[in-house]
Amino acid sequence: MSELAAFWTPVLITAGINSIIALGLYITMSSGPLSVAHAALAGMGGYLGAVLTTNFGWPFAAAILAGTLLGLVTGMLLGLLIVRMNELVAGLTTLGFGETMAVIAFNIDYIGGANAFTGIPLRTTLPLVYAVLAVILFVAWRYDHSRLGYAARATRDSVVTADAMGINVTWVKSITFGIGAAIAALGGVLRAHYILVQGPEDMGFFVSVGFLIFVVFGGSYVFWGPLFGAMTLTILPELLRFSAKDRFIIYGILLTIMVILRPHGFVTRRSMR
Amino acid sequence: MKRFALVTLLFVAVPAGAQEKAVHFSSINGQTGQSAAYGSKVIEGVNLAAKVINDAGGFADRCGGKYKVTVTTADMANSREQAVSLLRQAAADATVLAVVGPSPSTGYVPMVPVAGQLKIPVIATGSAAPIKEWNPWSFRLNTTSKAAAPGMMKLLTAKFGLKHVALIYDVTQDGQRGEAELIRSSAKEIGYDVAAFEAFRAGDNDFRPQLSKIKATKADWIGIYGATPELAKVVNQMAELGIKANILTGFGTFNDPVVWDLTEGKVKGGYSWSAYFALEDPARPEIAKMVQLYKKEYGHDPTLYSFYGWDALNVYVEAAKRGCTATDREKFRQALNTIDNFPTLSGKATYKNPPDGENLSAAVIVNQTTGRGTFEALK
Amino acid sequence: MELFLQQVLNGLMIGSTYAVVALGFSLVFSVMRVVNMAHPEFFMAGAFGAFLASRYVTNNFFGVLAGGMLVAAAVGLVVERLAIRPVRGRYVMIPFIATSGVGITLQHLAERVFGSDPVAIPAVVRPASYALGPLSVTRMQLVTFAVAAVIMVGLRYYVRHTKWGRATRAVAERPEVAAAFGVDVNFVSRLTIGISALMAGAAGVTLGVLYTSAWAFMGLLYGLKSFVCMLVAGNRHIEGVMAIGLLLGVLEALVSGYVTSTLRDAVAFGVLVVVLVFKPNGLFGSYSV
Numbered sequence: 019m020s021e022l023a024a025f026w027t028p029v030l031i032t033a034g035i036n037s038i039i040a041l042g043l044y045i046t047m048s049s050g051p052l053s054v055a056h057a058a059l060a061g062m063g064g065y066l067g068a069v070l071t072t073n074f075g076w077p078f079a080a081a082i083l084a085g086t087l088l089g090l091v092t093g094m095l096l097g098l099l100i101v102r103m104n105e106l107v108a109g110l111t112t113l114g115f116g117e118t119m120a121v122i123a124f125n126i127d128y129i130g131g132a133n134a135f136t137g138i139p140l141r142t143t144l145p146l147v148y149a150v151l152a153v154i155l156f157v158a159w160r161y162d163h164s165r166l167g168y169a170a171r172a173t174r175d176s177v178v179t180a181d182a183m184g185i186n187v188t189w190v191k192s193i194t195f196g197i198g199a200a201i202a203a204l205g206g207v208l209r210a211h212y213i214l215v216q217g218p219e220d221m222g223f224f225v226s227v228g229f230l231i232f233v234v235f236g237g238s239y240v241f242w243g244p245l246f247g248a249m250t251l252t253i254l255p256e257l258l259r260f261s262a263k264d265r266f267i268i269y270g271i272l273l274t275i276m277v278i279l280r281p282h283g284f285v286t287r288r289s290m291r
Numbered sequence: 292m293k294r295f296a297l298v299t300l301l302f303v304a305v306p307a308g309a310q311e312k313a314v315h316f317s318s319i320n321g322q323t324g325q326s327a328a329y330g331s332k333v334i335e336g337v338n339l340a341a342k343v344i345n346d347a348g349g350f351a352d353r354c355g356g357k358y359k360v361t362v363t364t365a366d367m368a369n370s371r372e373q374a375v376s377l378l379r380q381a382a383a384d385a386t387v388l389a390v391v392g393p394s395p396s397t398g399y400v401p402m403v404p405v406a407g408q409l410k411i412p413v414i415a416t417g418s419a420a421p422i423k424e425w426n427p428w429s430f431r432l433n434t435t436s437k438a439a440a441p442g443m444m445k446l447l448t449a450k451f452g453l454k455h456v457a458l459i460y461d462v463t464q465d466g467q468r469g470e471a472e473l474i475r476s477s478a479k480e481i482g483y484d485v486a487a488f489e490a491f492r493a494g495d496n497d498f499r500p501q502l503s504k505i506k507a508t509k510a511d512w513i514g515i516y517g518a519t520p521e522l523a524k525v526v527n528q529m530a531e532l533g534i535k536a537n538i539l540t541g542f543g544t545f546n547d548p549v550v551w552d553l554t555e556g557k558v559k560g561g562y563s564w565s566a567y568f569a570l571e572d573p574a575r576p577e578i579a580k581m582v583q584l585y586k587k588e589y590g591h592d593p594t595l596y597s598f599y600g601w602d603a604l605n606v607y608v609e610a611a612k613r614g615c616t617a618t619d620r621e622k623f624r625q626a627l628n629t630i631d632n633f634p635t636l637s638g639k640a641t642y643k644n645p646p647d648g649e650n651l652s653a654a655v656i657v658n659q660t661t662g663r664g665t666f667e668a669l670k
Numbered sequence: 671m672e673l674f675l676q677q678v679l680n681g682l683m684i685g686s687t688y689a690v691v692a693l694g695f696s697l698v699f700s701v702m703r704v705v706n707m708a709h710p711e712f713f714m715a716g717a718f719g720a721f722l723a724s725r726y727v728t729n730n731f732f733g734v735l736a737g738g739m740l741v742a743a744a745v746g747l748v749v750e751r752l753a754i755r756p757v758r759g760r761y762v763m764i765p766f767i768a769t770s771g772v773g774i775t776l777q778h779l780a781e782r783v784f785g786s787d788p789v790a791i792p793a794v795v796r797p798a799s800y801a802l803g804p805l806s807v808t809r810m811q812l813v814t815f816a817v818a819a820v821i822m823v824g825l826r827y828y829v830r831h832t833k834w835g836r837a838t839r840a841v842a843e844r845p846e847v848a849a850a851f852g853v854d855v856n857f858v859s860r861l862t863i864g865i866s867a868l869m870a871g872a873a874g875v876t877l878g879v880l881y882t883s884a885w886a887f888m889g890l891l892y893g894l895k896s897f898v899c900m901l902v903a904g905n906r907h908i909e910g911v912m913a914i915g916l917l918l919g920v921l922e923a924l925v926s927g928y929v930t931s932t933l934r935d936a937v938a939f940g941v942l943v944v945v946l947v948f949k950p951n952g953l954f955g956s957y958s959v
Contacts (some may be wrong), residue, residue: 024383028376052763110901118940124462136400136423140408213375215401219463220371223894231770234763256376263782265366266323270775277767278756323778325887327786489926494891496881499680500926507673520788524881531808533799552790553883 027144031212033252034147039205040232040244041154045161046093046198047238049170049191050177051100052109054226056202058116061221063089063203064210065129068138071211078141078211085207086200093199097192116226123218134217135210142212150208154201158241161197170194235276237283246285313349313359314617316341316607317381318391318600319374319398320416322366325493326395328519329596333394333416334364335589336600340608343584350608354615360608362391367398374398375405382409388611388623389413391603394596396420396465403429412624414607414648416599419466419542422647428624430648432603432640434566436470436541439655441477443564446657446669447539448481453512456539457487457505459525460516464493467516470541474514486510491525493518498525502532512537519544523553530557539563545660548592556663563666564657566637568595570664581636592664595637602635609633672804677927678920683811685919686818689912690873691892692899693825694866700842700905701862702758704765708749708773709896710889711780712867716742716874717884718780721791731794731813735875742871743864745776750863758859773889780886788883795879814876821869822912828865829908838862902945 043056063085070076070084096115100108129135161167169190172180181187210216219225229248236247254272258265276284318337321330341360344350349359365381367374374393381387382405390406393399394417406413407426415431422429447453460471468490475485486508489501502525505513513536515525522544529536538561544550545561546568570592571579581601585593606627611617614626624644631652633640638654658666691713698706719741723734753768798809828835840848841858849855878884895918903914918941925937 025380027383028379032372032376113898114940134400137404140404213371213401214404215371217371217397219397224890227770230763231767234767259365263322263366264778266368266778267775267782270771270773270778272771274753274768274771274775277764277771278753281757281760281764323781323786327781331786492891494887496877496888496892497680497684499683500677500923503673503676503680504927520883520885523788523883527882531797531799531806531811533806549787553788555790555793555882 029253029256031142031144031147033249034144034151035142035205035209035212036229036232036252037245037248038147038151038154038208039202040229040236040248041158041241042089042198042201042203042205043229043233044198044238044241044244045158045201046097046195047233048161048167048174049194050108050174051097051103051112051191051195052230053112053195053198054109054223054230055096055112055116055119056199056229057223057225058119058221059089059092059199059202060206060209061123061216061218062092062119063206064216064220065123065135066203067207068135068210068216069129071141072135072138082204082207086204089203089206090196090200092203094192094196096199097195098188100195101188101191112226113223116221117223120218120221123221130217134215136215138210138214138216140211140214142208147208147212150204154204155241155245157201162241166190166193231273234283235273237285239283240285243283243285247283250284313361314388314608314611315361315363315386316389316391316604317377317384317387318362318364319367319377319381319402320364320392321369321395321398322364324369326369326397329394329417330367330392332594332596333392333600333603335585336593336597336602337362337391337416337604338364338600339581339585339588339597340601340604342588344608350612352612352615356615356617358611358617360604362604363387367393367395369395369397371397371401375401378402378405378411378413379409382406382411385618387411388617388620389607391600391607392416394418394599399431400465411620412627414603416603417596419469421465421469425644425647427644427648430627430642430644430650432606432635432637432650432653433599434542434564434638434653434655435649436466436473439564440470440473440541441481442655443539443541443562443657444474444477444481444483447512447562448483450669451537453483453537455486455508455510456483456512456514457489457508457510457536458485458514458516459487459489459491459498459501459505460514461493461518461521462490464516464518467518467541471514471516491517491521493521495521496524498528499532502528502534506532506534510536512539514539516540519547519550519553523550526550526554526557537562542595546658546664546666547594548664549594551660551663558660559662561660562657562669563660564655565666566595566598567654567656568598568637569666578636598636602637602640605635606630606633606640673927674924676805677923679805679807681920681923682916683807683815683919684923685916686815687873687877687915688892688895688899688918689915690818690821691870692896692903692911692915693822693908694869695896696900696903696905696908696911697825697838697862697869698866699900701838702754702859703762704754704758705762705769705897706749706754706863706866707766707769707893708753708776709769709866709870710893711773711776712742712746712749712870713874713877713892714776714780714884714886714889715745715867716871717791717878717888718784718789718874719871720794720875720878721784721789721884724792724794729792729794731879734794734879735817735872738875738878739868739871742874743867746863746867746871747860749776749867750860754863755860777886777889784884784886786886788885788888791878791882791884793879793882810876810880814880817872817876821872822908825865825869825908834858834861902941 067081067085070081169185232247233244237243321327341362351357365377389412396418399415399418406428419435458471461467487505540563545558545563610626614622616622631641639652641652657669660666716738719738720734723737753772757764795810837853899915903910
């Protein structure tokens, strides 16, 4: 039995962290923009949290708070930047942001540069991850049914109409980006204190696309979607380990088939009834 | 409901692996993805070494026990998360005595602290990244540039009057970048100067901007530090730009037959240091024997990384023989520390950990490439 | 001064390949509203096609080029049938994910079949170096540039002066109107994928021969850069995409040469962000999504 636990604990921790970041992305995307910056935002949280605990001896909770705050501020600024852009273009700005952050992290020796930042103390545990995930799920649930949530979706569906209805589009876009980024950064701090290494490669476009896929695949209309997407797609390659060298061939095929069969995402508003 | 049951079955069935009365090592390396070129060779070396031992009936330890060797291979796919997950899984599996691998530093660097926490031995097979903080459970088989690179520069300066060297290196690979930086920082002490210090990234195809800059410095020695795909392209593009210089590198990469093929032999005459690697050596018949077995088993030549895999497994088996245990990791670790000048294909192995897990007798030979997979040691 | 010119020359060579790959991306996006994440794998397929052709069929450059392009086109048609056609017209992220999935599959399939090491492609163009004053350029570099130029000119001609080309433009601008006028939108879409695959394949062949190797993961970084080119240029005018591709190549070479090579990749993304803040539809305008 402990063998089973040994195999699944690391997988579940990773799946949980991915779910947290995916939920952050979900909230950001609820007001419109496709973001491929969330891996970078998570990474920024990770770096800050890691430096604080490793180099300055801060307690873990304080580091988490700091990382989350960094995400919130950065996210709000990004949100302001992309306010006037359409969905796709906004997403592309986030691409630029994410990659630029990765390159910057690469070149700063204090945080390890290309060598990555190591020596991070282990603080993340399975119960902690799932406790945080539960909190975030609660937040997402309340968000979905809150005025801000409705305002965000109105903005997503039509900026012009939302504006006409009196919604402060600028504020909505920037705060949702900020909240989503804060959650992603939180996930990043957890991740850094589990993997114990935080490097610039974890911040780039391809990693962000991975999170985007979790959300869209799972269903971006309701908060269960990203949870489902992140869990399934993190666990799937592990289940496929038996196929050794063919693992990613099978994964790629399954991903393609699944997204074709369920183009609105697995969890849709209809399936929730 | 049926679907649910099937899925649950998968959850249970997957981790159950075959376990025999044997010494069980977990081989974690890059099997797919960008680091697979090295990782897959290590895996082949490890598996071949285990097969050879098992075909001979297993091995006997010093206390009268007889064992076979079981190796479970797991793919880390160049991902830190997967490497760490796999290590944790291996550690929690009581039948696993120790972990062989990995090669990519992306895997080894995060695994070091975790190995220390979980108290399971890990031995790197090719990772050259500097380790900030060692612990008694992390070991490294391969030579690293720390001693080798300055040694080579000293020899080349003394023998050939090397004065100006230009360096071009892969900034995304810890080992390569570390070595380039080391050469740069040793310059004053040894007596040469670094005329250029150009970076590129793994995956790049075109190095002409950097090489044009290097050409302008008119340096007559050029150090190239990168993985096979980029290394070969740099060499080829140097020829296209008409750059004539002596070339040097680390890790014996010029001796790699794959590199020879990709550059159509342009690496001839290049200098490198290496752990020992050759496809044959009249003074060492065991090499030719291994190469023959390897070719028969896998259909292609081994590379230095194949040697690392083979050696790592044999070092582990030697430790198992001395430790008289198939499951006690602490005893096994202590046995590793008794290994002193143990002969391996790539040199020798000696461990004294603490203070660190480096191979203290990792052979370093400065050599010049003379042909496909052949070289001549410099004295 | 000569270093500067040499870098510009280097940059133009690299840039021409960015341009060709970006064009294919851009074409498919404007005609089909699909971001084809498997496009870099057409490029990779072209290189492997060249490898196979040079190994088993012929040593002649044009033969190898044709072989590579055919392989790429075949891969393109398969991808279109399996991953694009079923989800065309839906929310743009769906084909994005479907083609990402196919891209992953193709990369690892190539790794499985050809191995994880790069494979050597023989020099089907006899190596030669030419000197233009103090600058040097190789025959293969010129061939690469020439192929890219022919493709770009050919595409422009196609789009402006041929029946199918004009139909393609019509579908890109106003699919409903084009359909109302009797244009077979499905056929045009398939044709477009085929053309984009041929183009990417040609780029893959020339790069494979230029760098004498093909590798399962060679498409990744190219894909990203070409994506960026498409976005910065906007996809309304193919000449814009071409120009941006060339410009990106030159900028990267200059930054590598004069600043530092570690920041080279940041150039592309930095420029992207700056441009998009001021011109959200790209420098030359885009069709609405």
